[in-house]
Amino acid sequence: MSDSDKDSESSANLTPPRKLPKKGGWTRKKEGNTSSHHRQQNFRQQWLKDPAFKDWLLPDTKDVTKAKCVYCPGSSMVAEISNLKVHASTKKHIGNKPGTSGKTQTLTSFGFQKGVVPPNKEKARAEIKLAAFFAEHNIAFSAANHLTDLLKEIVTDSKLIxxxxxxxxxxxxxVKNVLGEGHKADLAAKLQKTLFSVMTDETTDVSSVKTSCIVVRYFDQEAQKICSTFWELYNVFKETVDTEDIPTANAENLYRALISSLSSRNIPLTNVIGFGSDGCNVMMGDIDSVKTRLIRDFPGIIIVKCVCHSAHLCTSEACKQLPEGVEQLARDIYNFFRYSDKRQFDFRNFQSFAAVEPHKILKPSQTRWLSLLAVVERIVEQWEALRLFFIDFTTNREHRAKADVRNRAVAILEKLSNQFYKLYFSFLVWSLPIFNKFNLEFQSEKVVVHNLHVKIRELYTEILLRYLKREYVMRSNLEEIDPKIQDCQLPDKELYFGEPDQFWVHLLKTEDFSDLAYFALSTLSLPHANADCERVFSKVNLLKTKLRNKLIVETVNGTLLAAEATKGPKRDGNCINFEPTKEMYSRMTKDNLYDLKKKDDVSEDVPDILFRDIDFE
Known part of the structure; x- marks a missing residue:
């Protein structure tokens, strides 16, 4: 071998093979002893607003560094501005672009019939609407295993089925990742642009999981009214890998969870103008509470303690002045009939004899605001029938009851035969309705915050009139008032013009008063009670029952959001007229539906079907 051959072989071994540069990837260009690197770029959302690209450009859902063309099927290019400009100038792209060929292209030329949704989108729409049906009507998800097969068996001539x-x-x-997340994304977009109030409360469900719910109250531009909407349900004691950060239901953790829930969706915290909750110390305490932290971090925020909780506490404290046996009698009567169908059947005979309606005895509850009056009214209605039943039960030897059961019946009969107990119950029937009327008014979803001060004054006045002289309270003679006198008529500001938010919505459309109307609508979105949170917990109890006690909080949260989504933008719809949004369609992909990285997701099961990614125009 010659020296020249050795030199060429040596240089071949020392020089690395030349690598062709890849578009969008790392390239290496050898210039002496220096090298330059090209950084890979991600798709930019701002390109979708560029007039040169907005009509045909889409992000590639499989790769954040790629882009797609609407006009060119199967196209995928590196997300770089130079590549986009090159693609826009290609003959293939120009030829596929509508209106550039010799004749005008129609929807049919793209493979679609006029007025017909693309097949993949039509299938997705059907599946989303069926899922919305499950969420709205609280149907067990396992029923879906038979539903689609049943539809295919019944409707044999439908390609879509x-x-x-x-x-x-x-x-x-x-339900969770399309309907729920899609609705929440749309709601977050609204909250990013408007002022709103936040309401929160906690509860423990049937599986002993302590959860907290967040409800937002705001003026909805689409619905043109003040809306209270469910925002999130989260686990208070969610497990964490940080052993030092043990989750507890203290003020700091609840406050951080509330703020994180909003900031994680890029909602400006400066948009929060009000906060409402019940009167528990962790929420409304003056030293260490969620309220003190909100006042510290958001100067000027308006804090409203739930007026319904406050009125209920007043009622409960007043009822404590009655003998303890009054409330115990209501509980003892209910428990005596609760588990015995025979006793309920025998009691119906005495109801017929006493000529009273065959109504059941209701269960007393300390947490249900409106249940106490209904329980008392039912016992007063059935008083004579109850007394006759317990006389028969304690004296008739045919009732072979155990000694403890007979003793309970004797104790109940003694109270039913005591006229003072009937007097106490009659007093409650007379006095409780004013509190129930007050509670019902402020549990409404309508705007009533402007009436809060007036209604409290009326409630207090009515209570005073129950035991004080009317002339002392009213300071005027009602018989001498003439409604036709001009000076005695109500001023214009007190006249009734319908719902106040609708009045300001009308002014919002006028150029001269739009700013004033926006300020008024923001003020009307302040909370007046915590009833919306209580309604959420009622829905949770219907969702998570003894038969469905394995539902995790994330699934319950998604179902609640999905049920809200079926109401539509005007909040008056249902699963029949519900139409999926663009955001929901974009989430009908395998990556969004089945996030296998989340260990606490739906289940560890393998998905029922192989779901391919869908691209929508």
């Missing part, structure tokens, strides 16, 4: 694949795993994923 044959394509639908919706079993338990998928319907759960659609």
């Amino acid at each position: 044959k394509e639908i694949q919706l079993k338990r795993t998928k319907v759960t994923a659609v």
Whole structure:
């Protein structure tokens, strides 16, 4: 071998093979001893607003560094501005662009019939609407295992029905990750642009999981009214890998969870103008509470303690002045009939004899605001029938009851035969309705915050009139008032013009008063009670029952959001007229439906079907 051959072989071994540069990837250019690197770029949302790209450009859902063209099927390019400009000038792109060929292209030329939704989108729409039906009507997700097969068996001539694949795993994923997340994304977009109030409360469900719910109250531009909308349900004692940060239901953790829930969706915290909750110390205490932290971090925020909780506490404290046996009698009567169908059947005979309605005895509850009056009224209504029943039960030897059961019946009969107990119950029937009327008015979803001060004064005045002289309270003679006298008529500001938010919505459309109307609508979005949170917990109790006690908080949260989504933008719809939003369609992909990285997701089960990614124009 010659020296020249050795030199060439040596240089071949020392020089690395030349690598062709890849578009959008790292490239290496050798210039002496220096090298330059090209950084890979991600798709930019601002390109969708560029007039040169907005009509045809879409992000690639499989790769954040790629882009797609609407006009060129199967196209995928590196997300760089130079590549986009090159693609826009290609003959293929120009030829596929509508209106650039010799004749005008129609929807049919793209493979679509006029007025017909693309097949993949039509299938997605059907599956989303079926999932919305499950969420709105609180149907167990396992029922989906038979539903689609049943539809295919009944409707044999529908191509769409044959394509639908919706079993338990998928319907759960659609409810959580498409309907729920899609609705929450749309709601977050609204809250980013408007002032709103926040309401929160905690509860413990049937599986002993302590949860907290967040409800937002704001003026909805689409619905053109003040709306209270469910925002989030989260686990208070959620497990964490940080052993030093043990979750507790203290003020700091509840406050951080509330703020994190909003900031995680890029909602400006400066948009929060009001906060409402019940009167518990962790929420409304003056030293260490969620309220003190909100006042510290948001100067000027308006804090409203739930007026219904306050009125209920006043009623409960007043009832404590009555003998303890009054409330115990109501509980003892209910428990005596609760588990015995025979006793309930025998009691119906005495109801017929006493000529009273065959109504059941109601259960007393300390947490239900409106239940106490209903329980008392029912016992007063059935008083004579109850007394006769317990006389028969304690004296008739045919009732072979145990000694403890007979003793309970004797104790109940003694109170029913005591006229003072009947007097106490009659007093409650007379006095409780004013509190119930007050509570009912402020549990409404309508705007009533402007009436709060007036209604409290009226309630207090009515209570005073119950035991004080009317002339002392009213300071005027009602018989001498003439409604036709001009000077005695109400001023214009006190005249009734309908719902106050609708009045300001009308002014919002006028150029001269739009700023004033916006300020008024923001003020009307302040909370007046915590009833919206209580309604959420009622829905949670209907969702998570003894038969469905394995539902995790995330699934319950998604179902609640999905049920809200079926109401539509004007909040008056249902699963029949509900139409999925663009955000929901964009989430009908495998990556969004089945996030396998989340260990606490729907289940560890393999999805029922192989769901391919769908691209929508």
